[in-house]
Amino acid sequence: xxxxxxxxxxxxxxxxxxxxxxxxxxxxxxxxxxxxxxxxxxxxxxxxxxxxxxxxxxxxxxxxxxxxxxxxxxxxxxxxxxxxxxxxxxxxxxxxxxxxxxxxxxxxxxxxxxxxxxxxxxxxxxxxxxxxxxxxxxxxxxxxxxxxxxxxxxxxxxxxxxxxxxxxxxxxxxxxxxxxxxxxxxxxxxxxxxxxxxxxxxxxxxxxxxxxxxxxxxxxxxxxxxxxxxxxxxxxxxxxxxxxxxxxxxxxxxxxxxxxxxxxxxxxxxxxxxxxxxxxxxxxxxxxxxxxxxxxxxxxxxxxxxxxxxxxxxxxxxxxxxxxxxxxxxxxxxxxxxxxxxxxxxxxxxxxxxxxxxxxxxxxxxxxxxxxxxxxxxxxxxxxxxxxxxxxxxxxxxxxxxxxxxxxxxxxxxxxxxxxxxxxxxxxxxxxxxxxxxxxxxxxxxxxxxxxxxxxxxxxxxxxxxxxxxxxxxxxxxxxxxxxxxxxxxxxxxxxxxxxxxxxxxxxxxxxxxxxxxxxxxxxxxxxxxxxxxxxxxxxxxxxxxxxxxxxxxx
Amino acid sequence: xxxxxxxxxxxxxxxxxxxxxxxxxxxxxxxxxxxxxxxxxxxxxxxxxxxxxxxxxxxxxxxxxxxxxxxxxxxxxxxxxxxxxxxxxxxxxxxxxxxxxxxxxxxxxxxxxxxxxxxxxxxxxxxxxxxxxxxxxxxxxxxxxxxxxxxxxxxxxxxxxxxxxxxxxxxxxxxxxxxxxxxxxxxxxxxxxxxxxxxxxxxxxxxxxxxxxxxxxxxxxxxxxxxxxxxxxxxxxxx
Numbered sequence: 001x002x003x004x005x006x007x008x009x010x011x012x013x014x015x016x017x018x019x020x021x022x023x024x025x026x027x028x029x030x031x032x033x034x035x036x037x038x039x040x041x042x043x044x045x046x047x048x049x050x051x052x053x054x055x056x057x058x059x060x061x062x063x064x065x066x067x068x069x070x071x072x073x074x075x076x077x078x079x080x081x082x083x084x085x086x087x088x089x090x091x092x093x094x095x096x097x098x099x100x101x102x103x104x105x106x107x108x109x110x111x112x113x114x115x116x117x118x119x120x121x122x123x124x125x126x127x128x129x130x131x132x133x134x135x136x137x138x139x140x141x142x143x144x145x146x147x148x149x150x151x152x153x154x155x156x157x158x159x160x161x162x163x164x165x166x167x168x169x170x171x172x173x174x175x176x177x178x179x180x181x182x183x184x185x186x187x188x189x190x191x192x193x194x195x196x197x198x199x200x201x202x203x204x205x206x207x208x209x210x211x212x213x214x215x216x217x218x219x220x221x222x223x224x225x226x227x228x229x230x231x232x233x234x235x236x237x238x239x240x241x242x243x244x245x246x247x248x249x250x251x252x253x254x255x256x257x258x259x260x261x262x263x264x265x266x267x268x269x270x271x272x273x274x275x276x277x278x279x280x281x282x283x284x285x286x287x288x289x290x291x292x293x294x295x296x297x298x299x300x301x302x303x304x305x306x307x308x309x310x311x312x313x314x315x316x317x318x319x320x321x322x323x324x325x326x327x328x329x330x331x332x333x334x335x336x337x338x339x340x341x342x343x344x345x346x347x348x349x350x351x352x353x354x355x356x357x358x359x360x361x362x363x364x365x366x367x368x369x370x371x372x373x374x375x376x377x378x379x380x381x382x383x384x385x386x387x388x389x390x391x392x393x394x395x396x397x398x399x400x401x402x403x404x405x406x407x408x409x410x411x412x413x414x415x416x417x418x419x420x421x422x423x424x425x426x427x428x429x430x431x432x433x434x435x436x437x438x439x440x441x442x443x444x445x446x447x448x449x450x451x452x453x454x455x456x457x458x459x460x461x462x463x464x465x466x467x468x469x470x471x472x473x474x475x476x477x478x479x480x481x482x483x484x485x486x487x488x489x490x491x492x493x494x495x496x497x498x499x500x501x502x503x504x505x506x507x508x509x510x511x512x513x514x515x516x517x518x519x520x521x522x523x524x525x526x527x528x529x530x531x532x533x534x535x536x537x538x539x540x541x542x543x544x545x546x547x548x549x550x551x552x553x554x555x
Numbered sequence: 556x557x558x559x560x561x562x563x564x565x566x567x568x569x570x571x572x573x574x575x576x577x578x579x580x581x582x583x584x585x586x587x588x589x590x591x592x593x594x595x596x597x598x599x600x601x602x603x604x605x606x607x608x609x610x611x612x613x614x615x616x617x618x619x620x621x622x623x624x625x626x627x628x629x630x631x632x633x634x635x636x637x638x639x640x641x642x643x644x645x646x647x648x649x650x651x652x653x654x655x656x657x658x659x660x661x662x663x664x665x666x667x668x669x670x671x672x673x674x675x676x677x678x679x680x681x682x683x684x685x686x687x688x689x690x691x692x693x694x695x696x697x698x699x700x701x702x703x704x705x706x707x708x709x710x711x712x713x714x715x716x717x718x719x720x721x722x723x724x725x726x727x728x729x730x731x732x733x734x735x736x737x738x739x740x741x742x743x744x745x746x747x748x749x750x751x752x753x754x755x756x757x758x759x760x761x762x763x764x765x766x767x768x769x770x771x772x773x774x775x776x777x778x779x780x781x782x783x784x785x786x787x788x789x790x791x792x793x794x
Contacts, residue, residue: 388641388643389637389639389640389641390641390642390643392635392637392641393635393637393641393642393655393702393703394655394658395607396605396606396607396630396633396635397630397655397658397659398627398630398631398658398659398660399658399659552607553607553608553609
C-alpha cells in the first residue's frame, strides 16, 4: 500500500533531519516549560496592592501610602493594581477599593484577590478583634460588678457601723444627760461639801479636845474624891464617914455617869468622823465624776469623729460605686457598639472606560497582528531572499551587508505599516478609537514591529530551511503570547517571569495601545517602555546584522 | 599580463583539507577554463575568489592588488553568473539591470549606457521591459550574462553557463561569451562540458584533490599529451 510507503518515507525524512527532529521536540517542550514557569509563577499573592490608612501586614506585596492620591498615581502607572483606602464613615470602618480595570483579566484577578484575601482577612481580623474585645470587656465588666458588689457590701457594713456608732452616741448622750443631772448639782455642792468637811473636822477636833480636857478633869476629880474618901475614912467616924463616904461615892457615881455621857459624846463625835468620811467619799466621787465626764467627753468626741469618718468612707464608696457604674455602663455601650459596628467596603474602577468589548480588545488585536505579521512576514521575506539564487548575486556585489539589512527591514516595516494603518482606520471609523497622540502610537508600533522584524529576519538568516525557520518563528510567536498577559497576567507572576513579560515587546505594545486607546492616558507616561523598546530595537538590529553575516559565511 | 594570481591557497574545513597549495594565474583577455571532478575544490576556490569563504593561507592578487585588502575593488570589477538563473523573475530585464547596476555603485546614466550596449550585444534589444519570468531559457541565460556584466567588470566568472541548454543554445551562449571577452572582459569559466571548454577557452586548469594538477594553454596540452581531445587529456591527468 502506498499510504504506508509514503508514511514510511515521511517518517524517515523527518527523523533523519536532526533540525526538524529537534524543533519538533525541543520547541513544544520549551513552550510547555515556559508556560509552566509562567503558570507556576502565577499567584494571587504576587498582586501588588497599595494601602492607605491601614496596615495589612499579611499581604506580602502590600505597599503603604501616606495619601490616597499617591496610591492612585502609582495605580495609574501600573506600579500597583489596586488601592485600598481604609477610612471611617459614621464611626464604621470602611474600605474603598479602587481596582485597575485597564485590562479585564487583570481586573478580574485583582477583584478575586481583593475579595478572597484582603476582605476576608480584614473581616476575620475584625471579627477576631471584636470577639476578643467582647470577651475582655465581659471579663472586665464581671470584675467591675464583683468589685461593685464588694463595695456595696462594704458600704452596708459602714452604714451599720455608722448606725451603731450613732446609737452609741445617742446612748452616750443620754448617759451624759443623766450624768450631768447628777454631776453638775454635785459639782455645785463640792465647795459646800468641802466646807462641811472642814467644819466637821474642826468640830470633831474641838469636841475631842474638850472631851479630853473634861476627861482629864474628871479623872482628877475622881482621884481627889478617892483620896478624900481615904482621908475621910481616917478622919471621920464611921457615921460621918459613912455619910461622907456616901456622898463621895455618890459624887463618884455622878462622875462615872458623866464619863458615860462623855463616852456617848465621844461616840457621837465618832459618827462625825463617819460623816467626814462620807463627805470625803463625796469629794472623791465628784473627782471620779470629773474623770468620767472627761472620758465621756472624749468618747463623745471620738464617736463623732468615727461617725464622720464612716460617713466620709461611705461617701467615697458611693462615689466609687457610681464611677464603676459609669464605667460598666460605658463598657456595656462599647460592647453593644462593637456588636452593632459594620465593616463596609466599596469596589470602584480606577479608570473610566467605555464598556465596549471591541474597543477593549482592540489594542490586543493590533498588538497580535503587528507581532504576528512582523515576525512571520519578515521571516518569509528573508527566507525567500536567501533561498533565491539572486541572493548569491547580491552578496557578491560591493553593496554592504548593512545596506541589505536596512533595506530588507524597511520593506518589512513598510508592509507592517500598511497593515497597521488599515487597522487604525478600521479602529477609528468602526470601533471609534480616539487617537489623540497618533505619533506616539506610530513610534510604539515602529519600535515593536522593528524588533519583531529583526527577530524574524535573524531566524531566516540563520535557518535557511523554509519550513524549519517558519516553524521556529511560529513557536516564537507562541512563546511571546505565552509570555504575556493572555495566559496569566503579569501581576500574578513572580519577579523573574514578570521581568520577561514586561520586557516582551508584544506586551509593551499592547499596554501602550491600551493606555492610549482604552484609558485615554497621555503616552508620555510610557517613557520607560519606550526606552526599553529602544534598547531592544538596537539589540535586535545588531543580532540581525550578525545573523546576516553568519548567513553569508555559510553559503 | 596576469589579471588574477592565486598564490599557494590553502583551505580546510575541520580535518578535511579542501585546497592544498593552489597556485595559478589568469591573464587579461583569457577565457580561462577551470575543470575538475566533483569535490575537487572548484566551488571552494570560486567562493574564496568571491569573498564568501575566508582563506586559511596564501593570497590572491587582482591587478597586482592584494585580494585581502581590496575585496571590494575585486567585487566591483568582477561579474558572476551561476548555472542558476539569479535574477528577479518579477522584474523586467531593465529593472534587474538597474537594480544590480546600482548595487555595483553605478549611476543611472552609466547603467543606461551599458545597458543599451549590452542589449544589442546579447540580442535582447526590444525585450528590456519584459519581465524575466516571461523570457525563454536562452534569453534568460543571456539576461543573466547581461546583469553579470552590467557594471563592466574586468573579470567574469561563469559557473556552468550552458548547463541544461540544448546544443544550439549552448553554441549561441558561447558566442555571446566570446563577444563579451572581445569587449575586454577576462572570463573564468567552470564546466563539466569539456568539449565546450576545449572549443572556447585559450587556457584550462585542471584541479585534482585540492591542487592544480595542470594549468596550460590548449597548445601546451597538445604538446605534452599529443593531439587528442581534451576530455582524454583530462582523464589522463585525473587518473
